[in-house]
Amino acid sequence: MNKWRCSVCGYIHEGAELPEKCPICGVGPEEFTLVIETPAPKQAGKRWKCTVCDYVHSGDTPPDKCPVCGVGSELFVLLLDEVLELTTEAVLAAGLDTANSAVDKISYGLYIVTSVKDNKFNGQCCNTLFQLTSNPLRVSVCLNKNNLTHEYLMDSGVFAVSLLTTDQTEAVRRFGYQSGRTTDKFAGVEYIAGKNGCPILKNCLAYIEASILPKKMVDVGTHTLFVADVTAGRMVANQEALTYSFYRSIK
Numbered sequence: 231m232n233k234w235r236c237s238v239c240g241y242i243h244e245g246a247e248l249p250e251k252c253p254i255c256g257v258g259p260e261e262f263t264l265v266i267e268t269p270a271p272k273q274a275g276k277r278w279k280c281t282v283c284d285y286v287h288s289g290d291t292p293p294d295k296c297p298v299c300g301v302g303s304e305l306f307v308l309l310l311d312e313v314l315e316l317t318t319e320a321v322l323a324a325g326l327d328t329a330n331s332a333v334d335k336i337s338y339g340l341y342i343v344t345s346v347k348d349n350k351f352n353g354q355c356c357n358t359l360f361q362l363t364s365n366p367l368r369v370s371v372c373l374n375k376n377n378l379t380h381e382y383l384m385d386s387g388v389f390a391v392s393l394l395t396t397d398q399t400e401a402v403r404r405f406g407y408q409s410g411r412t413t414d415k416f417a418g419v420e421y422i423a424g425k426n427g428c429p430i431l432k433n434c435l436a437y438i439e440a441s442i443l444p445k446k447m448v449d450v451g452t453h454t455l456f457v458a459d460v461t462a463g464r465m466v467a468n469q470e471a472l473t474y475s476f477y478r479s480i481k
């Protein structure tokens with residue numbers, strides 16, 4: 231039995247042959263590589279970051295199309311990973327091109343933001359959840375305007391966030407690499423409806439429910455920044471929280 235890993239979303243297919251397509255993100259067999267169980271040294275190569283959704287692609291050239299948000303290669307920037315001693319010359323030579331790789335080092339957690347519209351549920355993976363203040367308990371999330379989840383938040387004015395454990399990388403794939411416009415992401419997923427009606431993943435680390443402050447929705451171009459008051463929440467499991475860097479290290 232072989233294991234094949236999707237280079238786009240990290241899905242593992244087990245079988246003698248390559249799959250016809252990735253059941254999670256839909257790419258063809260050419261995007262799959264055979265998993266060699268003995269740890270292989272990391273491949274050196276260029277890294278390209280999508281400026282719309284932050285997806286990072288490794289290869290000599292950017293991909294024709296972002297597998298997460300669908301934009302073209304022109305919206306990818308090369309991450310300049312070269313490290314330099316900090317000198318006045320290095321500071322004067324730095325610009326936006328070198329800033330992209332610095333921004334890429336910002337650390338994040340990974341979460342599933344969910345909402346409800348016309349009695350239907352949807353959700354997406356999100357790394358842009360921040361606690362803003364403790365009193366009141368206030369958070370923000372930043373969502374791409376093209377996402378179905380964005381539409382649901384706009385409509386209902388409420389959302390829930392399921393915080394993930396390190397065992398929940400499958401949820402990142404399910405909610406982060408496909409849109410609710412083409413699939414029911416909750417099919418086969420165990421969840422409980424929150425007090426505000428939004429679904430909460432049953433095996434999450436912790437969750438919060440939140441109510442959006444309409445006057446504090448900020449249009450930031452491709453995305454909307456939603457500022458919201460936390461209305462409820464609790465711890466669910468005693469496990470490690472999933473971070474973006476951990477996810478990238480095992481993807």
Ligand SMILES: Cc1cc2nc3c(=O)[nH]c(=O)nc-3n(C[C@H](O)[C@H](O)[C@H](O)COP(=O)(O)O)c2cc1C
Nearest residue numbers: 354355356357358373374377378379406408409410
């Ligand atoms: C690790 C990861 C982090 C992501 N973080 C965000 C985010 O903070 N904001 C955002 O708008 N999209 C983010 N995305 C992309 C959305 O999850 C993705 O576009 C999703 O398919 C949207 O689904 P929807 O159309 O059903 O809402 C992220 C994706 C991944 C894989």
